[in-house]
Amino acid sequence: MxxxxxxxxxxxxxxxxxxxxxxxxxxxxxxxxxxxxxxxxxxxxxxxxxxxxxxxxxxxxxxxxxxxxxxxxxxxxxxxxxxxxxxxxxxxxxxxxxxxxxxxxxxxxxxxxxxxxxxxxxxxxxSGQSCFPAANASAHSPAKAALTSRQLDVLRLLCTGKPNKVIARDLGLSENTVRVHVTAIFAQLGVDSRSAALLCAQRLGLVDWPSPVDPEFMSPQ
Known part of the structure; x- marks a missing residue:
């Protein structure tokens, strides 16, 4: 069941x-x-x-x-x-x-x-077992390891200010798939906006360049 x-x-x-x-x-x-x-x-x-x-x-x-x-x-x-x-x-x-x-x-x-x-x-x-981190586990797992390679691709394009439509075109994905990836990225990084995702990604070393602010950057589309 x-x-x-x-x-x-x-x-x-x-x-x-x-x-x-x-x-x-x-x-x-x-x-x-x-x-x-x-x-x-x-x-x-x-x-x-x-x-x-x-x-x-x-x-x-x-x-x-x-x-x-x-x-x-x-x-x-x-x-x-x-x-x-x-x-x-x-x-x-x-x-x-x-x-x-x-x-x-x-x-x-x-x-x-x-x-x-x-x-x-x-x-x-x-299955009835417990699941706890090992005693010597790092207090902060690398965020990069928590994101799939495709999510990293989406994140890097998102951080250049590209809207979902352009990210979808560049990666050969549907806009809906990009939206799903963006939602997952926000959840993994613990943020709720594109600007916050950019700052978090730069702080964690997921992107290492000063991203230009596109006029559509704040739009989820």
Whole structure:
């Protein structure tokens, strides 16, 4: 039976990017979303998680408004007793990982994890195993490793100020495919605009030239 996932993150953009990844897992069926712990717990009483369908896995952002992901583990356990819970964080600091274990989480994923790593983690956790970073893992995984080669191509063109239409033409892709890549790039970099993506990409060394500001740069099209 296909698993029911619940994605909890206050950033709609990141949830969208994560959904695009997790929906590719062969064991994943229904995917529900929430922007806060309270909203997630409320889905149970409102029937928002499906027709009586139990949640099998929760992917929970550690930094949430109101109640943090760490504090949210307990109420989520009460709302969804069968669910496995994996915390998702922008970093993999040892203190945060230890605290996640202490709170009873079943896994811990950095937001910079690659799509393949996320899918592998889902498989492990759904099979009943835990999934935590190794003790000697770097606190910040290289963002470049988290982006596919095609996403890097899109990012470099995006950073020159080219709109989606031109990026699609240059790379021989459809505009919709480019939009999907841009959404995934924003999610991996933890940004919500093209200008922020440019600054982040330059800071991380993904691009190393001063990009000209195209008049259409701020447009998502």
């Amino acid at each position: 296909a698993a029911h996932l619940l994605l909890i993150d206050d950033h709609t953009l990141f949830r969208t990017g994560l959904r695009l990844i997790v929906q590719e897992h062969p064991d994943v069926g229904t995917i529900s979303e929430a922007g806060s712990i309270a909203q997630a717990c409320g889905l149970k009483s409102m029937g928002g998680t499906g027709d009586g369908e139990e949640v099998d896995l929760v992917l929970l952002d550690i930094l949430m408004p109101g109640m943090s992901g760490l504090d949210g583990v307990r109420p989520l356990r009460e709302a969804f007793p069968r669910a496995r819970i994996v915390l998702v964080s922008a970093s993999v600091g040892p203190d945060a990982v230890r605290e996640a274990r202490a709170r009873g989480a079943d896994g811990f994923l950095p937001k910079s994890a690659s799509g393949d790593d996320i899918l592998e983690a889902i498989g492990l956790v759904l």
